[in-house]
Amino acid sequence: MVKKIDFHIHTIPDEQKDNLFSFSMKWLKEYTAKNEIDAIAITNHNLFDEENFNLIKQQLSPIKVFPGIELSLNTGHVNVVANNDSYGLEVIKNIAMQAVELDSRGGLSIDQYLQIEGIKDLIYIFEYGKSKELEIPTDLKDVTATFGVANSMKFSRFRHQFPEKVPVLFSDAHATYEDKDSSRNDLDKLSSKQTFVQVDAPSFAEIKSCLSNPQKVSLNKEFLKDVVSVNGVNVSTGLNLIVGKRGTGKTFFY
Incomplete structure (x- = not known):
């Protein structure tokens, strides 16, 4: 199947770093419903608020909500x-704790970050084409x-320049109705x-595995193969072909 995600909210x-704003669950519900989003990630600057995350996870169900952080x-x-x-x-x-204790404003050094357990199990989204762009560290x-x-x-x-790599486009949205920068919370612009x-x-x-394959990521749903179930068997549009002679029952799937 094909799912829509936004991993930068x-x-x-x-x-x-931000215009000050108050979080609005109503805005987030409207945003995810309007855009038919299946999964999101909460990625605040150098912090993770577990209470805020749990509230969103509960209120947005069945949409999948993943924890994250925009790390300096x-x-x-x-x-x-x-x-x-x-x-x-x-x-x-x-x-998040290390980001605060080791100076989140100046930013963690790569060596400091590499000491944190479990970091290789994450999904990474590196900025591209921005002033804060970061090269992938060797480690x-x-x-x-x-x-x-x-x-x-x-x-x-x-995609044309780097066909072996995976680009992604996410909103970088502020979940509020009151942000002065409309590009961060205007539902139409996002x-x-x-x-x-x-x-x-x-x-x-599944998402983590998919993001390793540029052929399984797109801005257009029509460019990806959808998977449907026929009598309990999963087949993929554009990939599976049923062949046979005339009168052999190709119209029926057993």
């Missing part, structure tokens, strides 16, 4: 997303890495800032 402002390293920014199980939550909470070459772009044109350009992934279900494991 802010719910708590950072006074050094001293060489640039990267979004990291974890599974929403106890292990994933502990990894994200530990990263993280084997992680699931994607490249966040600002718009559909840059998505297409990136309507095309999500990414389709070819997965059977929007679980963390």
